[in-house]
Amino acid sequence: MKRISIFKNFNYNLVAVLVSNAVFAFGISILSRKLGPVAFGEVNSFIAFIAMFLPLIIHGSSTYYMREYSKNDNEEEIKRFFNYTLLLFILLTLVFSIFFTFSKMYEISMLAKIIYVILICFSQAIDLQWVYRAKEATQKIAICLSVTSVINLCLVLVFLPVMTPEIYLYLVGFTKVLNSVLIIIVEKSYRKYFTFIILSFTSILKFKPIKGFFPVLILSLSGLLNLVYIKSDLVMLSYFGFDLEAGYYSSAYTIITLVFIIRATLLSVLMPSLIKTYNKNIFDFQERLTVYLKVGATLGIIVTGLIYFSNELIVSILFGQLYLEAIPVLNILLIMNLIVFFNMGLSASLVAIGKDKEFLFATLLAATLNIVGNFIFIPYFNMYAAAITTLLSELTIIIMSLIILHQGIYDINIVKVFIKNIIQFCLFGFIAVFITVVEQQYLQDTLNVYILQIINSIIFVSIFMFLILISKKITKPEISLLMRVYK
Structure with missing residues (x-):
């Protein structure tokens, strides 16, 4: 694979994300109207319940082996990745099968x-997206993601007349596997x-140790805990009998999830170069971290403002008038979304410097809260409590991340770099x-x-970008850093 610049990697991923998000939003829009708030809330609560445990398979393995692969380009890391993920696939499948048999x-x-x-x-067990990201060559990921998204939409439309929660689950599962196989x-x-993959199954059956x-x-536990305090909201709303509120909350969080995909994509593109610079030159690391904090803040504020000033329009288009009760919860979750974007550079730094145990403690604290x-x-x-506790959990994560980085990197004042850029x-x-x-009044x-709402969104983004341009908070050298390939 030919290594390309961060900017090109992000563009490829952005195209794929826009296609997949558009397709996903259209499919969800159809599904929410077909099922209604209660059934829509139940199927999303089930998906959220399963999703809480998926980091045990993919989060830690992709992060760890990408970090190791970025250092030495050794394909043994891919074999070790499969050894771990397929073992967890077998274990989780058995546990869930037993659980749902009696529950x-x-x-x-x-x-x-x-x-x-x-x-x-x-x-998740065979998902090799991390290899392409480690090699900083993500064109093929973009193509595969776009193709499977379109296939997913076509299947939803074909089965729409007979759509049930069960059929929807089959379609989602099938297209997820298809995407991983295509990659x-x-x-x-x-x-x-x-x-x-075949050798890994053989190795598991022989009980060979996994490096x-x-x-x-x-x-993986860090990722699990992170998803626990994000996904458990829906599960607990259903548990306490707030089925209608679970439907509203699910619609609001679906919008946030669409945004999270952009943030996760950008983070995965930035991380390999951050790992390389930390292991080679601490000053290059600081330079890139500063740029990544600025990029995260810019995108976070733009996306948050766009959704806030057009919230009624977005909810009406995606889910219909029945879901307008979700808007107050959506506004709370937008603040949480902004904090997640601010934390983007910090999360990547924690991976780069190998502070895995410390980050596990931070996510444990946030999940417990x-x-x-x-x-x-x-x-x-009900749903307002779920949104506020998730917001407080993200605040806990960002504070703990700053503390860990401040104690772990002595050559850089991380807190000063973060506050200086984010406050501006x-x-x-x-x-x-x-x-x-004021204009709205x-x-x-x-x-x-x-x-x-459309006019408000355009005015907000225009004013914000104008202020950034005249203040020169993102400079030409910083833009060129995103355009070049790091060797």
Whole structure:
């Protein structure tokens, strides 16, 4: 694979994300109307429940082996990746199958639940996207993601007349596996990778030890805990009997999830070069970290402002008038979304410097805060409690990340670098919000609400970008850093 610049990698990934998000949004829009808030909330609660445990397969393994592969380009890391992920695939499939055999947690059919678990866990176990990201050559990921997204939409449309939660789960599981298989097939070494998969199953049956198992498990637990306090909201709303609110919350969080995909894509593109610079030159590391913080802040504020000023329009288009009750929760989650974007450079840095155990403790603290808060407050404040506890959990993560990095990197004042960049961008965001709100007061009685929201969004982004340009907070050398390939 030919290594390309961060900018080109991001562009390829952005195209794929836009295609997949557009297709996903259209499919969800159709599905939410077909099923209604209660059934829509249940199927998303089930998906969220399974998703909480998927980091045990893919999060730690992809992060750890990408970090090792970025250092030495050794394909043995790919073999070790399969050894770990396929073992976890087998274990999780067995655990979930036993659990759903005796549990009546969801009204979805037993067969659909088990088949979905098998498909989704296997798709994660053979997902080699991290290899392309480590090699900083993500064109093929973009192509595969776009193709499978379109296939998924076509299948949704074909089965729409008879759509049920069970059929939807089959379609999602199938397209996830298809995407992972395509990513392997489009690489020249695909035969070698399939051989690795077969050898890994053989190795598991012989109970051979897996190199790097415990470091990977620690990273996986961090990812698990992170998803626990994100996905457990839906599960707990259903558990306490707030099925309608679970539907509203699911619609709001679906919008945030679409944004998270952009953030996750950008993070995965930035991480390999951050790992390389940290291991070679600490000053190059600081330079890149500063740029990544600025990029994260810029995208976070733009996306948050766009959704906030057009929230009614977005909810109406995606889910219909029945879901407008989700807007207050969506606005709370938007603040959480902004914090997640601010934390992007910090999360990548923690991986780069190998602070896996410390990050596990941070996510454990955040997950505990979320779960305890949900158990105490959801019975009284339903979906609003879920949104606020998730926001507080993300604040905990960013504070702990700063503490860990400050103690782990002595040559750079991480806290100073972070605060200096984030506060300046937040100030520009507040100014843009203030001017947009003032403009809204003058126009709200004369324009249709949807037209007004479109105008507000355009004005907000224009003002924010204008302030960045005239202040030169993102310089030409920083832009060129994103354009060149790091050797």
